[in-house]
Amino acid sequence: MSETTTERLEVPFTIDGASYTALKGETVLEAALRNGYFIPHYCWHPSLSIAGNCRMCLVHTKPGPPKPQIACNTVVSEGMEVDASSEKTLTAREGILEFLLANHPLDCPICDQAGECDLQQYSFDHGRTTSKFSEIKTQRPRHDLGPRIRFNGNRCILCTRCVRFCDEVTGTGELTVVNRSDSAWIDVFPGVPLDNPLSGCTADLCPVGALLDSDWIHTTRVWLLRGTKSVCSGCATGCNVNVEAFDDSVKRMTPRENQPVNKWWMCDEGRDSHREATTDSRLNVARLDGQPVKHQDALEAALDLFSATPAAKIAYLTTGHATCEELHLLETITDGPGGVNYRPDGGAFETLDGFKLSADKNPNRAGVVAVLGDVDAGERVRKGIESGQIELVVVCDSQPGGANWDEGLVEALKGDVKAIVISLEDTWLAQTKQVAFPGLHAIEKDGTFVNQNGRLQRVRAAVSAPGDTRGELDVLQELGRSAGHFPRVLSAGGVFRRLAAASPDAFGGLTYRGLGAVGLPLAGAADQTPADKCQTYYNAGPVSRETRAQDEQTRVAVHRESPLGYGTVRGNV
Ligand code: SF4
Numbered sequence: 183m184s185e186t187t188t189e190r191l192e193v194p195f196t197i198d199g200a201s202y203t204a205l206k207g208e209t210v211l212e213a214a215l216r217n218g219y220f221i222p223h224y225c226w227h228p229s230l231s232i233a234g235n236c237r238m239c240l241v242h243t244k245p246g247p248p249k250p251q252i253a254c255n256t257v258v259s260e261g262m263e264v265d266a267s268s269e270k271t272l273t274a275r276e277g278i279l280e281f282l283l284a285n286h287p288l289d290c291p292i293c294d295q296a297g298e299c300d301l302q303q304y305s306f307d308h309g310r311t312t313s314k315f316s317e318i319k320t321q322r323p324r325h326d327l328g329p330r331i332r333f334n335g336n337r338c339i340l341c342t343r344c345v346r347f348c349d350e351v352t353g354t355g356e357l358t359v360v361n362r363s364d365s366a367w368i369d370v371f372p373g374v375p376l377d378n379p380l381s382g383c384t385a386d387l388c389p390v391g392a393l394l395d396s397d398w399i400h401t402t403r404v405w406l407l408r409g410t411k412s413v414c415s416g417c418a419t420g421c422n423v424n425v426e427a428f429d430d431s432v433k434r435m436t437p438r439e440n441q442p443v444n445k446w447w448m449c450d451e452g453r454d455s456h457r458e459a460t461t462d463s464r465l466n467v468a469r470l471d472g473q474p475v476k477h478q479d480a481l482e483a484a485l486d487l488f489s490a491t492p493a494a495k496i497a498y499l500t501t502g503h504a505t506c507e508e509l510h511l512l513e514t515i516t517d518g519p520g521g522v523n524y525r526p527d528g529g530a531f532e533t534l535d536g537f538k539l540s541a542d543k544n545p546n547r548a549g550v551v552a553v554l555g556d557v558d559a560g561e562r563v564r565k566g567i568e569s570g571q572i573e574l575v576v577v578c579d580s581q582p583g584g585a586n587w588d589e590g591l592v593e594a595l596k597g598d599v600k601a602i603v604i605s606l607e608d609t610w611l612a613q614t615k616q617v618a619f620p621g622l623h624a625i626e627k628d629g630t631f632v633n634q635n636g637r638l639q640r641v642r643a644a645v646s647a648p649g650d651t652r653g654e655l656d657v658l659q660e661l662g663r664s665a666g667h668f669p670r671v672l673s674a675g676g677v678f679r680r681l682a683a684a685s686p687d688a689f690g691g692l693t694y695r696g697l698g699a700v701g702l703p704l705a706g707a708a709d710q711t712p713a714d715k716c717q718t719y720y721n722a723g724p725v726s727r728e729t730r731a732q733d734e735q736t737r738v739a740v741h742r743e744s745p746l747g748y749g750t751v752r753g754n755v
């Protein structure tokens with residue numbers, strides 16, 4: 183019998199008298215969680231080896247010894263009776279919590295983990311109301327383990343998740359346990375700071391407030407955050423993330439589980455990528471001949487320019503940061519050639535469990551190929567401008583830092599050719615060409631990206647854009663409407679519907695809403711994992727970290743009133 187067949191064999195057992203089945207070889211904890219029965223635990227995590235050191239998962243089993251067993255390291259046997267909530271089991275867990283709390287400070291009021299802390303949660307569920315401990319609590323160090331991770335030793339419960347993560351996932355091994363007993367703490371080896379590309383994941387994995395992302399310390403109480411399920415735009419991996427915001431400002435980005443894409447992880451660079459939306463170099467006002475103007479004035483000028491130019495004389499330029507919907511609109515409203523600029527490669531990293539931080543820093547390079555096919559870096563556009571065949575260029579540049587166009591193309595663009603620019607940054611093009619509109623960062627817009635393995639995923643607007651920014655979809659559809667391409671301005675979902683109809687080979691059969699939280703593969707994609715196999719439903723963070731993100735939350739906002747008397751709906755509709 184093959185191993186796979188053996189693993190699939192089901193083993194009947196009971197928890198507190200209720201019947202369940204375990205897969206052969208599964209532990210009591212794994213089988214219980216898979217069946218929706220929660221047994222508290224700290225040190226166990228599905229991505230890590232079993233340490234069995236926190237003892238929070240104690241249960242009694244029959245057959246088994248009279249003393250309690252740890253559910254995370256007890257394999258289910260046929261007919262096993264698990265007692266997970268009798269008085270003697272709960273008393274055992276109370277004892278464990280009493281030990282864990284013996285040296286733990288009463289930090290909850292100022293601890294950043296408060297509200298998503300497993301120690302806080304289990305104390306509420308299983309703890310004693312009084313403590314017999316009257317001795318002076320031990321003091322353990324509080325220091326930075328690396329550039330982004332702060333260690334508060336007094337809060338550590340020595341579950342060693344962080345140590346095993348660095349040993350078994352990143353393979354960088356920076357962390358270890360020093361000393362013994364209640365004098366033990368987590369530390370780095372001398373001269374080796376915790377500075378691997380995924381170091382922020384140690385703070386996610388820490389079930390208490392002992393490891394904190396220094397970027398997040400004392401920023402916002404977690405219960406005030408509003409999460410949006412989106413995708414990181416830092417590279418072609420397309421990690422699934424919760425963009426967590428308070429007061430319309432992103433406070434942190436944390437990973438969401440998607441096994442074929444990012445498992446439970448995200449890189450530190452991606453965590454910081456939301457900062458690209460708040461740089462001083464951002465364009466946040468429309469411009470007419472370089473001068474700031476109201477959006478409406480710029481739009482009227484753009485419409486005049488656009489309608490006065492034959493479609494065959496209009497080219498487009500864009501980047502690997504444009505969404506599939508923006509690419510589709512650009513291709514629809516222009517008949518001239520197009521060009522795409524990509525961000526240069528950056529650092530890559532692969533974990534021992536197969537998570538890949540891509541060297542390709544363009545979140546939608548595969549989407550460009552799927553929507554536009556073979557497009558060069560702007561060579562044909564340059565030739566068109568130089569030969570006089572192209573009179574107007576629509577530039578859609580949402581690349582942080584601005585696109586780095588080839589020298590020859592820059593020279594051509596500096597000439598008499600006209601341009602309508604939609605730009606995230608206040609680039610020289612936005613400052614010097616006829617009309618410019620501010621563009622949106624990925625944390626501010628709705629749409630889709632195709633990741634490096636061909637998975638089509640949704641980015642969702644988590645916060646508003648600065649100033650009077652309307653964004654790419656609005657402006658491009660306004661231009662297209664003036665040329666009779668569309669009867670009205672659609673949401674990202676509406677544009678996706680048009681895209682799926684126009685490109686059935688790649689997008690046929692897919693619906694915007696059907697992409698859900700984990701996306702779906704394009705036809706012929708390397709990653710063909712169906713949505714129901716993408717998640718184990720075990721979060722990267724502590725088990726008490728409720729995901730505050732709603733999959734299909736609707737953020738309908740009438741963004742403006744156009745002179746023609748219609749509003750643009752923005753959000754997941
Ligand atoms: S710092 Fe956190 S993750 Fe690391 S051992 Fe302590 S409690 Fe566990």
Ligand code: SF4
Pocket residue numbers: 414415416417418419420421444448449450451452453538539540
């Ligand atoms: S690996 Fe890429 S997509 Fe994932 S968090 Fe990092 S930058 Fe973002």
Ligand code: FES
Pocket residue numbers: 222223224225226233234235236237238239240252253254255
């Ligand atoms: S989860 Fe079982 S001993 Fe820690």
